[in-house]
Amino acid sequence: MMKNAVTCRDVVVVRGDREVLHGLGFGLAVGSVTGLLGPSGCGKTTLIRAIVGLQAKVTGAVEVLGLPAGSPKLRGRIGYVTQEPSVYGDLTVRENLRFFAAVLGISSDHVDRVIDAVDLRSHADDRVDRLSGGQQSRASLAAALLGDPELLVLDEPTVGLDPVLRRDLWELFHRLADAGSTLLVSSHVMDEAVRCDRLLLMREGELLADDTPDGLLESVGTSDIEQAFLTLIDRKAGAR
Ligand SMILES: Nc1ncnc2c1ncn2[C@@H]1O[C@H](COP(=O)(O)OP(=O)(O)OP(=O)(O)O)[C@@H](O)[C@H]1O
Numbered sequence: 001m002m003k004n005a006v007t008c009r010d011v012v013v014v015r016g017d018r019e020v021l022h023g024l025g026f027g028l029a030v031g032s033v034t035g036l037l038g039p040s041g042c043g044k045t046t047l048i049r050a051i052v053g054l055q056a057k058v059t060g061a062v063e064v065l066g067l068p069a070g071s072p073k074l075r076g077r078i079g080y081v082t083q084e085p086s087v088y089g090d091l092t093v094r095e096n097l098r099f100f101a102a103v104l105g106i107s108s109d110h111v112d113r114v115i116d117a118v119d120l121r122s123h124a125d126d127r128v129d130r131l132s133g134g135q136q137s138r139a140s141l142a143a144a145l146l147g148d149p150e151l152l153v154l155d156e157p158t159v160g161l162d163p164v165l166r167r168d169l170w171e172l173f174h175r176l177a178d179a180g181s182t183l184l185v186s187s188h189v190m191d192e193a194v195r196c197d198r199l200l201l202m203r204e205g206e207l208l209a210d211d212t213p214d215g216l217l218e219s220v221g222t223s224d225i226e227q228a229f230l231t232l233i234d235r236k237a238g239a240r
Contacts, residue, residue, distance in 0.1 A: 005030045005151050005182035006051055010060035013046050020046050022205045023060065028151075028184060028198075033177045035193055036186040037229075038202030044186040045083070047202070048153050051184065052080045065150055076104060079144030079152040083159070086140045089129030093120055093139045096128060100143045114142040117172060134161045138169075145176075152176060154185045158192065170195040193225040201229055208232045 004027035013021040021043050028034050036044050049055035050062050053070025062069035065077055087096040097111040115124050118138040123131060128139055137157060144152060154173075158166045170192070173183050177197070185196070193199050194213050201209040201216075209216050209232060213225060220228040 003030045004028060004063075005065055006184070007063045008047075008051070008061070011047070011050060011062055012059045013043075013050055013055055014057040015046060020205050021050070024205075024207050025060075026200055026207060026210045028182055030182050031177050031180055032197045033173050033183045033185065033195075034198045034200060035196035036184055036200045036202065037190060037193055037225075038188065038208075040188055042202045043205045044188075044202060045155055048080075048155055048184065048186060052078055052153055076147055077150050079147075079149035081137075081140050081144045081152075081154045081157055083155050085128070085136045087128050087136070087143055090127060092125050092127055093131075093142070094124045096139060097142055097146065101146050104147050106147050110146050114145040117145055118142045119168060134165055137161070138165075141169075148181070150181060152181055152183045154183065156186055156188070158187060158189070166192075190224075190226040190229060199225070201232065203229075203233060208236065 006028040009025050011021055011024045012019060024047065036047065038044055046055060050058045051064060051069055053074065064074055067074055091099065093115065094111060097114060098108050101108050101111055115121055118141050120135065120138055120142065123135055128136055131139065141154070141157060158169055161169065173185060177183055196213060198212055199209060199216060200207055208229065211219065216225065216228050217223065220231050222228045222231055
């Protein structure tokens with residue numbers, strides 16, 4: 001049986017005075033790229049925060065790399081890239097990465113490797129605040145890749161990127177998965193779905209589907225993922 005890097009069972013999260021995740025259950029297989037897709041506000045970031053151990057008021061079980069989410073032992077084994085840049089604007093890309101490598105206690109030899117991985121070699125010595133938005137998000141991704149995390153969680157990493165960069169990043173995600181990492185990538189852009197090994201479709205704090213892209217199209221009987229998503233919503237509304 002394939003091992004899971006993440007297993008969620010009956011996960012409920014309350015934010016403010018509202019329940020925003022309503023009992024989610026799924027697994028992320030080791031070495032896979034899973035897309036977490038759904039409209040703005042459906043709870044993607046909240047679920048991600050529960051997995052990386054940053055979310056308060058989580059009930060149910062969230063197991064990550066065999067440990068409860070948030071365990072101190074998971075530090076260094078998970079890479080998390082938020083929607084906000086996580087690198088310093090007044091340092092160059094290389095200075096940022098050397099700094100994070102020192103904080104993580106890993107050799108600065110890794111720095112050039114992650115710069116190449118995100119294709120920032122020609123900007124390695126530029127200050128981050130003088131880079132484009134897409135270049136800044138790739139610098140944050142490079143920081144998350146230091147230390148070869150077993151689980152990489154990326155919150156909307158392709159927002160604002162042009163089609164070529166998006167394609168290149170997805171190729172990088174698959175190379176990382178082929179090398180044994182597990183990736184969870186959120187997006188509200190349905191056309192990214194076909195690039196994933198597996199999809200979690202979310203809406204209003206619930207999972208509408210947990211399937212491969214082909215499996216989803218076949219089970220719903222549509223030819224594209226966006227249509228499948230809309231059909232599932234209609235079916236759910238009809239069942240109420
Ligand atoms: N700090 C907070 N306090 C209370 N409610 C919050 C807070 N942050 C988010 N929420 C609510 O939780 C729900 C899920 O938000 P979340 O950020 O997880 O959605 P999302 O799918 O990641 O959205 P987006 O794609 O816009 O980032 C939303 O209804 C939102 O209003």
